[in-house]
Every structure is written in structure tokens, then in C-alpha cells.
Amino acid sequence: MVNRAAMLSVSLFFSSSSSSHLLFLSKTLTKRTCFSSLATMSINLNAHAFAGNPIRSKTPKAHDPLSPSSAFQSLKTHLLQNPETTSLPPPPKSPLFKVLPFRKGRPLASSSITGNNDDDDVPSWHLGWISLPDCKNFLGKCGVDLTEDSLVYLGSKVEDDVVYWAVDVSGESRLVPELGDKQFCFVELRTLMVATDWSDSIAMGELAIAGHARALLEWHNLSRFCGHCGEKTIPKEAGRRKQCSNESCKKRIYPRVDPVVIMLVIDRENDRALLGRQSRFVPRMWSCLAGFIEPGESLEEAVRRETYEEAGIEVGEVVYHSSQPWPGKHSSNDCFEE
């Protein structure tokens, strides 16, 4: 038993946590860390996957053409255009729209090789942004009419005059070969995370955008009906919130975030760390402990309770490290699983 264990608490405000992510962290720690004391830890924990989204750091004011409300009005105008004219450039003063399709939680992506010769070749991936007319045409070929309510506002880039949207096309399997012909495919988010150079801020930004979009689309999927009266909900504010369609209810619903703690319990005296495993893990797979924060609980209390519940160990000092988003499903066990 580990008594008086000091604890590094990586308190992550995930929309969900996952054992997969825990494994990732513990691997990182095992590789780079001496557990004999906190002072010797040299992990680069300043890098956080899915954080630092470059298109949502500052939401434009309502009158700005790039704002959710203005962009949504422009979007409606674009979608109402005759199909024969939708390939024309957008009218003046209208921002450019880029759409990121998702299928079963996986963003559209492409890959490329950069470098001048075989030795320098570096594979990299990019999000599969497509134009609004292309998105409409792709879906049209599948017999689906793209409407403004199926698009979710992600953010904008003032310097490029672009507004970014996400759309869930999970129901349209015929899109896969269609987009495949354009060298696009739907890739699991964790695969992209592993394939990302964490020192590349642009690539990390793309990962954050994909994570944000996935979390938002997942929430839309799970909040189709009002939890108060049971009526259907409808998207509002360009998909940034929802509202009950029942006129006598009109309950407002906002994207859900589930706070989670993930912690590495260390035993300074005996130079060891506490890891756990679930029965469904593959052999030799271990992870840090983690759990949801319960109502009325502080981070530190959650760390202590979860560790005691999982391992029967009472911990000593609790050290907060940092927080980050995590775009998984709303369960501690099924993140990134189909």
C-alpha cells in the first residue's frame, strides 16, 4: 500500500475522459519521468491536445459579418440560391464559408507528404474543409437537401474573412466513395492526435478545431429532445445552443461539459507510481486513475475520493497541474469508440 503518497493531479475539464487518453499520459510519464520526486519531473505537460483552438478564441460582435448571427443569415441566403448558381463566388461583403463534415465522430481529413527527397519526407494530415457549394452538391447527390439548421458554427478567422462550420453526415454512407475520389477520408480523432507533431502549433490548432467540432456535433446528437417536457429541440444561434420547440416551455439548452479529474498517484519514498487497468484492456495496458467530479465536489476532493474508490488508497498532497478539453463521448469508458 502506498501511504502518504504525493499526487500529481492533472485535472482535465474534459467533456469526457477516456482510458485511452489515460494510457497516453501514463506512457508519456513513464518514458520521460523519474518518479523519485516532483522536482525531477521533466514532462512537457505544457502541450495539451484539443486546446488552443485558433478559430474560437474571440467571438465577433453580433453586427460583424463573421459573427454567428450574421454568418447564419448569410448562410441561409447562400443555401437558398439556385443550384445552378451556387458555384458562383459569394456576393461582396459575405465571408467565405468552409465546412468540415464528420461521420460517426470522425472528421474528414487528407494527408500529404512534404519534403524534397525521400529522407526529408514528412507525412502530415489536414482537415478536409470543403466549400459550402461543394458540401451542398455532395449531399445533393445522396438525395439530401443541406439546410442551415444542419450546420454548426465553429468560429472565424478575421484575417482570411472565413467562417467555419461543421456538419454531421453520418447517415450518408454514399458520401464516403464520393469524397474518397477527392482524396478525403473520415479519420478517427485519436489517430489524428497520434499523427500530430505536438511542437507544430498549426497542426495542434487543427486538432483543436476538430475536437471542438466533434464535441459540439456529439452534443447536438444527444440533445434532440427537451429534458423538461420531451418535445423536440431546435438549434439556435447557429447551432451554439438549442431550445425546446414547445411554445409553453422554450427551455434553453447549452452544450454540456463534464468535468473529470485524471491523476497520477506517486509514492516518493519507494519511487513508484500507481496505475490501474480495466478488464477490457489489452494485456500490459495500464493507465492513470480518473473519474468524474461529482456535484458539490472540489477538484481535490474528487481526486481523493476517486483514488480511494478505485484503489483503497488515501493520498497526501494533491498538486493541480492543468486543464484541457477532451472531445469524447459523455462517458468515462467509451470515448472514441464507435
Ligand SMILES: [Zn+2]
Ligand atoms: Zn421543453
